[in-house]
Amino acid sequence: LEDNRNPQPTKASVCAIRKVTFTLFDRESVLRNVCTGCDTTKSSSFFKKPSFKMPNSNRLATHAGSWYTDSGAELNRQLNGWLNDADLTFGPARAIIAPHAGYRYCGACGAWAYRQISPAVVKRVFILGPSHHVRLSRCALSAVQYCNTPLYNLKVDQQINQQLESTGHFKWMDQKTDEDEHSIEMHLPYVAKVMEDYKDQFTIVPVMVGSITNEWEETYGKIFAPYLADPQNLFVISSDFCHWGQRFRYTYYEEGSGPIYKWIETLDKMGMDLIETLKADSFSEYLRKYNNTICGRHPIGVLMQAVEELKRRGHRMSFKFLKYDQSNQCCDKKDSSVSYASGSLIFE
Template sequence: MATRRATHAGSWYSDSNRELGKQLENWLNAAELTHGPARAIIAPHAGYQYCGACSAFAYRQISPVVVQRVFILGPSHHVRLAGCALSSATKYRTPLYDLRIDTQVYADLDATGQFERMSLDVDEDEHSIEMHLPYIAKVMEDYKDAFTIVPVLVGSLSPDREAVYGRIFARYLADSQNLFVISSDFCHWGHRFRYTYYDRSWGDIYQSITKLDRLAMDIIETLNPAAFTDYLKKYANTICGRHPIGVLLQAATYLQKAGTNGHKISLKFLKYAQSSQCINMNDSSVSYAAAALMFE
């Protein structure tokens, strides 16, 4: 039974149980509960020194008492993937405690024929899922033996493929015992990211980046996957979790069309931050945003 190591602990976040727990607690205490209980959240996956405080605004919306399963959809940064992949491990290690993979849900997903398996090496190289594990462990610590996780690595999906996975995940999103964590940073701006879109009418560079990201967030809040695809075509904004976000939007759209037992699905962005403020064309920054989706 393979266990995925916490390969980014000690560099991207603290590998000390006590220090990490305290840090997460402080960030969560500083965030307000305004849009919960969350059925899904969107949160960043950078080093905690950059995005930990922002992430807390998404994680604060979770009601751990109802959650029995946590789906984590993270984009693939290192391997080319046309679809989605499941882990080869049965447990994910964190400095707080180990998280168990839901083998029954994995078997159900395997049965669709739409998922491949990633190797343990690929899994341990990827940070987009791992960076959410300590936050999940912290929020769920009072129920640590009562929940499982369903990590899914999301490849470069076409809009049609996003719709296929959206339909697969819709029935899980409809279940109040499930929580979806959508892993995404927002604009990666600068020459090192090969993206320097700048509209001077929007102010300084960092203000232009903010406007660009706000346009995306406003569209995501409408839960319209086609509008989000059009936005990405127009601006090519480097939102690394655009495909996991697309899958969530497709799942929500599918449920809305099917009728969600009279529930209204509502997604709101609660926090936005940038790693630094870009003033000139040689600067660079990464943007972070936290959102929660709930069934009202």
């Protein structure tokens, strides 16, 4: 569902806005096929407990060589460049929101979130990403021991997995489901790069977040809240923003809003402003009103619920978006684009 087929952004000066009728498709259909990215033709590939031992199992970097380079040297050069171009303005981050499309589209944007991380204090990285290929009504854990990247392999934290499993609210991904999903994998090289000076001193906790209800977002938020409160933990929330165009079955546009790409930006930034308030109900109401096709809406919701739980316990936090971009500037109803945003959560 990421916009890896679009041409380079079109200049606004050549845009010709045509008077067309834009429609908002059935909400549930849109959410199944875009927001969570779920291909409903595929059956679920989850199990309650690992039915096999995988002491030496590695999750392969299945999107290397296509969504990003499989050359460690080239990847290191690219990540260095993007991180050097980003500014450290809102850190040290306890959690970030960053995109998960092909690096040619969102690599530079994602760097603004990763630039806010202070790697010296991080011992564990939780990575929460949506499911794009299978139906999932809860959250699922990775059963592998390591996740491969072209830089180096990242160790999965089995102790934390056991703690989460003990709540009774988590399923397990089989390896194929794990390797098919890109929303978590696209963050692994960035995590590896930012943490390279401490690569033997941290672990990761990949979590696939399904198409869960607001009530389940609250439940998972309460589960993750104690981990978020620990300054040695970092949360990476994987999400792209508006998927606009007929191929995404979302062409909502308010007449008189100017060029389509400007309307998309307005729509996205309404949601981003609400995320910055850290009020989960306000963000949920925005999604109900506009049905914006934010594929990581549920991982974001879980983070916001965790923040609200910690606020009730007296913690003070702030969130700020630092970068916004689009894969393409839509000027016509036949165009399409995916939006990207990067932000940072800090404790005060």
